[in-house]
Amino acid sequence: MALLEGLEVSEVKYENLNLGDRADAEYYSKDNLRIETLLNHLPHIRLSEIAKLTASAFYPAATHLYESGDMPFLRCVDTVKFPVISHLQNDSFIKIPAQFAEESKGINFLRKHDICLTKVGTPCYASIIYEHERIAMSRTVMGLSEIQNIDPFYLTIFLRSKYGFQQLTREREQTIQYQLTLDRVGDIRIFTPSTNFQKKIKSLALESFTFDKNAQEIQSTSEQTLLSALGLKDWQPPNPLTYEASSKTAFTSNRLDAEFFNSKYDAALDALKAAGAKSIRPLGALLKSLTNGHTPLKHNLSEGEVPFICSEHVQDFEVNLESSKRILAEHHKTELKRTQLKNNDILLTIKGRVGNAAIVEGLDGAANINQDVALLRLNQELPHWWIISFINSRFGRLMTEKYQTGQINPFLSLGTIRTLPIPVFEDKLMEDVGKQMQTLVLKARTARQQS
Incomplete structure (x- = not known):
C-alpha cells in the first residue's frame, strides 16, 4: 500500500x-x-x-x-x-x-x-x-x-x-x-x-493597495530615522573612477578584486566617525553564536510539519514565518537542531540578495532555516534594534556589499559576517533610534497585515 x-x-x-x-x-x-x-x-x-x-x-x-x-x-x-x-x-x-x-x-x-x-x-x-x-x-x-x-x-x-x-x-x-x-x-x-460584484472586488483591491502603500511609506520613513539621528540623511557615497590600496592591505585582506578597495567604503566609515561614532566594532565581537542552516538531503520541501525559512522570506526588519516550504519534525529535532528558531533571534540573508536583517517575532511554533540564511544570537553589549537598523541602512548595505563575494550570485560567508563593522555611538542615541525603529516597523507590519 x-x-x-x-x-x-x-x-x-x-x-x-x-x-x-x-x-x-x-x-x-x-x-x-x-x-x-x-x-x-x-x-x-x-x-x-x-x-x-x-x-x-x-x-x-x-x-x-x-x-x-x-x-x-x-x-x-x-x-x-x-x-x-x-x-x-x-x-x-x-x-x-x-x-x-x-x-x-x-x-x-x-x-x-x-x-x-x-x-x-x-x-x-x-x-x-x-x-x-x-x-x-x-x-x-x-x-x-x-x-x-x-x-x-x-x-x-x-x-x-x-x-x-x-x-x-x-x-x-x-x-x-x-x-x-x-x-x-x-x-x-x-x-x-455581475458588474456590482466586480466593483466590490475593485474597491477591496484598491483598499488593500492603500494599506500596502502606507506600509511601504512607513518603511521608507524608518530607513531615514537612523540617518537623520546621525545627521547623515543627505550623505551619498563618492563614486571615483579609480582607487588605490597598498600591497600590504591587499594581501592581508585576502581579496584582490578591485571593487573591495573602492574608496566609498572607507568614506562611509569616515562619515560615521565624523558624525560622532566612539568606535567601530566588528559584528563578531557582539555575537554569542553565529551559524546557518542547510537543506536536508533528498527531501521534498512540500512535505513536512516545520516551516523552512529561506532568503526570500527575510526582508528588511521582517521575517515571513508562513513559508510554504517545509521540513520534517525529525529534521528539525536532529540534523537542524542548532538552527531551531526562537523569538528575538536575528536572521541575515547571506546569498542572492544579501544583507537583509530581521528579528524573529511572533513565533509560536517550530521553524528552521536553510543555508542561505544566517542565524545571529547577540550578546547585550549593544541594543539589538540598533544593530539591525544599521545593517539595513544605507551604510550597512555598503558594508555587506564590500564583504560579499561573487557577482552573479552574491554570498556572505559566516567569517565575513564576523568582520562587518558596527558603529558605536552614545548609549542614549542608540537606544532612542532602536525604539523609534521598532515602533515604525510595528506600524508598517500592521498596515501590511490590513492590506
Whole structure:
C-alpha cells in the first residue's frame, strides 16, 4: 500500500483528449478538471475574447543602458510580489532609454490599467499597471491590453485567485524551464460575475493597495530615522573612477578584486566617525553564536510539519514565518537542531540578495532555516534594534556589499559576517533610534497585515 500512497487517477473521455496537444497526466489532474468543470457551469468567457495578448520579441542587449534609462522595463521580479504596479517600485525598476525602446521594434508596451503577466522564470502572476502611463515589457512577461467588458482590477484578482492561477499553472509548458505562451493563456476561462460584484472586488483591491502603500511609506520613513539621528540623511557615497590600496592591505585582506578597495567604503566609515561614532566594532565581537542552516538531503520541501525559512522570506526588519516550504519534525529535532528558531533571534540573508536583517517575532511554533540564511544570537553589549537598523541602512548595505563575494550570485560567508563593522555611538542615541525603529516597523507590519 505504501507504494500507492499519493497516487491520483483521473478518468477522461478519449473524445476530450487532444493527443496532438497535451496528453500528460498532470494536465488532467483532479484539481484541474474540477476547476474546468466548475467554470463550465458558471458564466465565463475566454481571456482572448476580452483582451489583446501581447509580448516583447527579440530586442538588442540593453544591460549597458540601464544606468542611463528613463523608462521602467518590467520583469518577473517586478510583478510576482506586486499585484499593483505603482510608483512605489520606481527605485527597484531597471530602466531603459525611451528612445531605445521606441526604436527597438521587438519591445512592446503596457499602459495604465493594462495587465502584466509573468511568462517565464516564475510564470503565472498577474499585476495591474496602476500609476504609470506607459511601461516597457521585457521578454520575461506578457501583457493584456485593450481590456473590454470586464473590470481590469477584478480580472487581475481573478487571475491571482485559485481559479485563475491554477488554470495558468495548468497551461505552462516546459522546455528548459516553465513558460507560458500567448495562445494558451488566451484560452483560459474567466468567470464573469455581475458588474456590482466586480466593483466590490475593485474597491477591496484598491483598499488593500492603500494599506500596502502606507506600509511601504512607513518603511521608507524608518530607513531615514537612523540617518537623520546621525545627521547623515543627505550623505551619498563618492563614486571615483579609480582607487588605490597598498600591497600590504591587499594581501592581508585576502581579496584582490578591485571593487573591495573602492574608496566609498572607507568614506562611509569616515562619515560615521565624523558624525560622532566612539568606535567601530566588528559584528563578531557582539555575537554569542553565529551559524546557518542547510537543506536536508533528498527531501521534498512540500512535505513536512516545520516551516523552512529561506532568503526570500527575510526582508528588511521582517521575517515571513508562513513559508510554504517545509521540513520534517525529525529534521528539525536532529540534523537542524542548532538552527531551531526562537523569538528575538536575528536572521541575515547571506546569498542572492544579501544583507537583509530581521528579528524573529511572533513565533509560536517550530521553524528552521536553510543555508542561505544566517542565524545571529547577540550578546547585550549593544541594543539589538540598533544593530539591525544599521545593517539595513544605507551604510550597512555598503558594508555587506564590500564583504560579499561573487557577482552573479552574491554570498556572505559566516567569517565575513564576523568582520562587518558596527558603529558605536552614545548609549542614549542608540537606544532612542532602536525604539523609534521598532515602533515604525510595528506600524508598517500592521498596515501590511490590513492590506
